[in-house]
Amino acid sequence: MLFIDQVDIAGKKILFRVDFNVPIEDGVITDDNRIRAALPTIQYALDKGASVILCAHLGKPKGKVVPELSLGPVANRTGELLGRGVALVPGRIGDQAVKMAADLAPGQVIMLDNLRFNPEETGKTPEERGDFGKLLASLADVYVNDAFGVAHRENASVVDVPRFAKVCCAGFLLKREYEYLGEALKDPKRPYVCVSGGAKVSTKLGILNNLLGKVDDIIIGGAMANTFLLAQGHEVGQSLAEPDLVDAAKGIMAKAKSMGSTLHLPVDFRYAKTPKAKQAEGVCKADAIPADALVLDIGPETITDFVAVLERAKTIVWNGPMGLFETTAFAKGSLAVCKAIAGLDDALTIVGGGDTDAVVHMMQLDDKFSFISTGGGSFLEFLEGKELPAFKALKECMK
Incomplete structure (x- = not known):
């Protein structure tokens, strides 16, 4: 080319x-x-x-x-x-x-x-x-x-x-x-971490399957994590999830284990009764989500776990927020992930997707990342391993 x-x-x-x-x-x-x-x-x-x-x-x-x-x-x-x-x-x-x-x-x-x-x-x-x-x-x-x-x-x-x-x-x-999405990721420095968030597993299945075995760690947050909780046998209350993709989530968890990629899922959440809520009603464990509530952000224990994984990384690709970041009460997880990645001086850090880009700009940390992709769908398909x-x-x- x-x-x-x-x-x-x-x-x-x-x-x-x-x-x-x-x-x-x-x-x-x-x-x-x-x-x-x-x-x-x-x-x-x-x-x-x-x-x-x-x-x-x-x-x-x-x-x-x-x-x-x-x-x-x-x-x-x-x-x-x-x-x-x-x-x-x-x-x-x-x-x-x-x-x-x-x-x-x-x-x-x-x-x-x-x-x-x-x-x-x-x-x-x-x-x-x-x-x-x-x-x-x-x-x-x-x-x-x-x-x-x-x-x-x-x-x-x-x-x-x-x-x-x-x-x-x-x-x-x-x-x-x-150069960044193609050449730089051909032989990434390790640990190589993928952070995947957002609403749906369905839009990220291709990426997750393509990266299994290539990355050392996969962090999953946002509403897409709820489908994995269902796959683990947990109830998710009124939370957004994709029950028809439970088997696919089980397959990803099994493949991750066999292919040497560690999957990191939330262990606690901030929740509320409605997505329009301005404040969280509380924090719950991943296996104890209230039946009448929906989870809208990862919890403090999960933030600590995720940040620990990120702080030792040498290559990070991030797509998708950790929660309903547009509401201040449910932005803590996304902002913590953003701050942790931005604080890495010697790592290659790549961000893609409109919502993820919005988090970075909201924190005014865009100059702290190695590269911010200008594509949404293109970025996702590239990570799926497709030739654009x-x-x-x-x-x-x-x-």
């Missing part, structure tokens, strides 16, 4: 696939981190005298032109951050985009409107996607993918454009994801 600094882009026209799917309220961007993350690659191209065509999606317009999901505010903010005008090509991509791309001069930047206004972008098959990828590729001399957030999507802008592009490569953002469609497409375009 080629990266942008390995390609001659001087004076060339570049089509950038970026992940600018940012939150917008009343026409105002409330978090521009995804835009800022792509700026180094875009600025690098501009410094080389290239002209830039940006393409991205916003929300789920489902193939229709939805004015509220136009990238207009994103183009404006990108222009502010770059210190130059970024003209928006409104509506679906067609003749106007072709003309504006053809007229681009070195140092100029335009942004195509929401890719998902075009139904072909999210077509499930090559036939449904049609020639949309070919059209996009025709706009530029070089295609650069710098959008890890959609690297797991078989969208036209991700998998079809590389087939038709004259030259294709990855940007600096995608390069960092590839974006990486596959970029590798194949070199053949």
